Amino acid sequence: MRSTYRVQLRPGFGFAEAAAIVDYLAELGVGALYTSPILTPTPGSSHGYDVVDPSRANPELGGETGRRALVDRLRAAGLDMVVDIVPNHMSVEVPSANAWWWDVLAHGPGSRYARYFDIESFPVLLPVLGSDEDIDKVTVDGDVLRYYDHAFPLAPGTSDAPDALAQQHYRLIDWRRAGAELNYRRFFDVTTLAGVRVEDEEVFDATHGEVLRWVGEGDVQGLRVDHPDGLADPGGYARRLAERARCWIVVEKILEPGEELPRSWPVAGTTGYDALREVCGVFVDQGAEEAFTALADSLGVPTDFDAVRAECRRLITTTSLATEVRRIASHVSDVDPAAAREAVAELMVAFPVYRSYLPEGAEYLAAAIGRVRRERPDLGQALDAVDAQVRAGGELATRLQQTSGMVVAKGTEDTTFYRYTRFAALNEVGGDPSHFGVGVAEFHAAQAEREATHPLAMTALSTHDTKRSEDVRARMAVLAELPDEFADAVRRWTERRGLPEPCLNLLAWQTLLGAWPINPDRLAAYLDKAAKEAKVRTSWTEHDEEFEETVRAWPRAVLGDPGLLAEVEAFAARIAPHGWSNSLGQKLLQLAGPGVPDVYQGTELWDLSLVDPDNRRPVDFADRADLLSKLASGWPPPIDETGAVKLHVVRTVLRLRRERPALFTGYRPVYADGQAARHVVAFERTGLIAVATRLPVALREWGDTVLPLPDGEWVDQLTDRPTDGGVAAMLADYPVALLVRA
Structure with a gap:
């Protein structure tokens, strides 16, 4: 597998429409079309994760006839197909x-x-x-x-x-x-x-038979497994699937920083949220942490991440997932039921990763138990019983592991990330907002580890589940280079048109700048969802209608205030070019780095989408095809609002991956020398060097900065110009370069 391009299939963009863009994807250099689930879902489903019949292709996408026509088109163009599958659950809505x-x-x-x-x-x-x-x-x-x-x-x-x-x-x-x-x-x-109980072989066969037929007949070359943490035995499932499918498999597994995928899983790796954290983080100025903490404190936004996370997870154990906690506690014997429930809930709160896979990951369970013992000695007897019974295996151990991931996800991703809004660029699936950015050395260590252990893992910057697109995060990263100016603006704007809930207020100003220009309806829909996910003043189940109306009205009030609008426009205009620089840098590092890079639909141009459903809007492929034709004629794109330069970077790297795959092996950090060396992040593969600019606001001039190059003549594939390593000349046209030894 060389690279993938993710499309969101739905009624109106089914197999025929996907087949119509195959030639465009081939010209772009894509290795495989990667689709959302295509088995039959609930009628009218807009995403396909709500499967009701796993025995046939979705008739609303074109059914089996349409699927086979798409496969034929892909084969003719030399592209593979990767399909998203959903083993954990089925829809019972209808x-x-x-x-x-x-x-x-x-x-x-x-x-x-x-x-x-x-x-x-x-x-x-x-x-x-x-x-x-x-x-x-x-x-x-x-x-x-x-x-x-x-x-x-x-x-x-x-x-x-x-x-x-x-x-x-x-x-x-x-x-x-x-x-x-x-x-x-x-x-x-x-x-x-x-x-669904896919640990039962009969159930596995019934739910996977059709997909495995596609794989066996050569129609599908790769599988993306949705939510393996919900399964009773993810490792056993991975081994069974790998044995039956014998194709490229990646799992949607969220790894906490420093956590590794269990070595016993015979899969290529994860779907890439770990790579997202590393790549996006290296463009964040870590020196801005104190200023952003001070801003949040001054506005009444909580800044103790551990405390907010614990509070949010605890909320989840007592509300939306209380039945799961009760179910686990019912298996704890010889203990007061109330104490058992509280011990189980506190374990969920204390878990350092999403879940363990006993006996693998036993250290994470031990860490959680140790933390609860220290913080809640009154639960000692109940905790001892839980610990003993989990170690013995069986139903309690299975349920505890299945549920910890649910509590972590709902408590952290879907609650904490909407309350702890100090710097929202870090609030991404698989991220750690308390870790302010990623240093260059840390970035290189992570890429070297991926190349050594999971060189065919998927890497991603945007997905259908990200809280905001890669380009929004890239622009928000610029704010970390202007912390004092941003803080002054937010305080001034808040006094004039602030939202009455501090966490949402700070998130709203960051979002307005990150996604600018954005119409009021899109912004209102995003803020409504953010407010309900935060569960501070309103929620999906307990509505505060007056507050929700205030939130819905806020975008029009801000955009309808001429003086405030002028300030927002001016600030956005100032940071946009630096955001473009970060976007190009992120994309180059992802596409050229270790792993199999995925391009989420539409993000080959600038894409300023927010959380779903905003990031599932239709993509204008005709516009992208027109720009691609211009690039094929030799047109050197400018860095402007069209995003053609990003398409140029994507096309150049993906086509090189297809035509010269041997270049994309190995990994070695390359460090620049000279006055602006800290503004360079670069690495060498095998006969290829990727170079990106970081922290562009503070970059005044390159001066004597040089990148030491190995022997040979090196040519930048983006400009067709040779280079001797002088960074000023190398990055004169674009903030990135892709060097290949001639």
């Missing part, structure tokens, strides 16, 4: 669309599919009612129960029974009760996605 779930509801534990789903007990609780009193609105209609647009099967022979509801293998309950009472495993706190 029961009639999922034949397996429908059968379970109709026949209960007697259904042949009851073992397919991770159901704790019957009757299954279905949280669909507006309130428990709404049970009076449920009616019998032939052989189904109806509640507004919802339909559920009746157990055979119960349609005429006076107590039909009581005779079903499920109970309809108030949706608010799900967090504390649900009795089936789900995807995080999404009740419409029910956990």
Whole structure:
């Protein structure tokens, strides 16, 4: 696998539309088309992660005929295909669309599919009612129960029974009760996605048969595994999948800084959030941390990351994931149930990584237990019982490991990252906002480690799950070079038009500059989601309508204030060129560095998208194809608003990866000498050197800065100019260079 290009398939952009851009991708130099899930999802799904039928290709994308036509087009162009798969869960939002779930509801534990789903007990609780009193609105209609647009099967022979509801293998309950009472495993706190037991070989075969057929017939050359941390035995799953598929496999595994993928997993690596943290972080000025902390403190934004994270994780254990904590605690024997629940919850709070994979990762469990012992000695007896039973293996150990990742993800990514808004460029999946940027030496060490251990792991800068695109982060990184000016502006703007919740207020000003220009509707939608994820003044389940209206009105108020708008425009105009420099540097380091680089749809030009669904907007491929044709004619693109220069960098590196793959092996840091040496980050592969500018605001001139080059004649592939290592001449046109020995 050389490189991938991720597309988000959906009704309206299906197999035929993907086939129509294959020639463009081939011209760009892409190695493989990498798609969102393509098995049949809930009708109308816009993302495909809500599969209801794993036995056939999504008919709304073009079905099997469309899939095969796409494969034929890819083969003709010499491109591979990588498919995203979802082993952890299936959608049960529309029961009639999922034949397996429908059968379970109709026949209960007697259904042949009851073992397919991770159901704790019957009757299954279905949280669909507006309130428990709404049970009076449920009616019998032939052989189904109806509640507004919802339909559920009746157990055979119960349609005429006076107590039909009581005779079903499920109970309809108030949706608010799900967090504390649900009795089936789900995807995080999404009740419409029910956990599947792929550790059972029959279930594995039923859910993977069609995808494995595609692989076996040569239609698919790679698999991306969604959310392996939700599985009972991720390592066992990886080994079974690798044995059956025998293709390139990467897993969506979030690694905390310093954490390694379990060595026993026979996969190429992760989907690249670890690389994202390293590559983006090296463009952040670490010296700005004190100034950003002072700004946050002055605005009332919390700056103790560990304290905020613990508070947010604890909130999750007592609200949206309380039922999972209860379920684990129910397996702890000989301990007061309340103490068992609290001990389990505190372990979730203290976990240093997403989850362990016992016996691998036992040190992480030990660290969490040790921390709880120190901080909560009153839980000693309950903690001893949990520790002993986890080490013995079995149900409790499995549930604890499955749930820790859920608590970490919901508590950190989806709550803390919206409260701890000191410097939002660092608040990314797989990131550590308390670690202010990445030093050059740390960056090089991480790349060398990847080349040594997982040279075919995926690397990414933007994905469908990132909180903001790579170019937004690149521009926000510029703020770290202007901390005092940014702080003065934010204090001034806040006094004039500040939001009444400090965390959201600081996030809003950073977002406005990072994504500028942005229309008020997009910004309002983002801030509404951010406010609800933060769960400070409002949330998805407990709404503060007055506050939400204030948030929705804020973008128009700011953009409608001529004096404030002029200041924002001027600040954005000042940082934009430096943001472009950072963007090009990030992209070059990712594409030329160790691993298999992924380009997320549309990001070959400037892309200032925010969190989903904003980052799933349609892409103008016709515009990109036109610019690509100009580049093919030899046009040297300027650095301007079009983003053509980024396309030039992407095209140059990807085509070189395709035509001369031997260049992209090995790894050695290269350090510049001279007055501006700290502004260079560079590395050598095998006959190739990538050079990028960092901290561009403080760069006055290159002067005598030189990059020591190995013997030979080196030519920059972006300008076709030879270089002797003098950085001023090398980076005269662009802030990046890709040198190849002639």
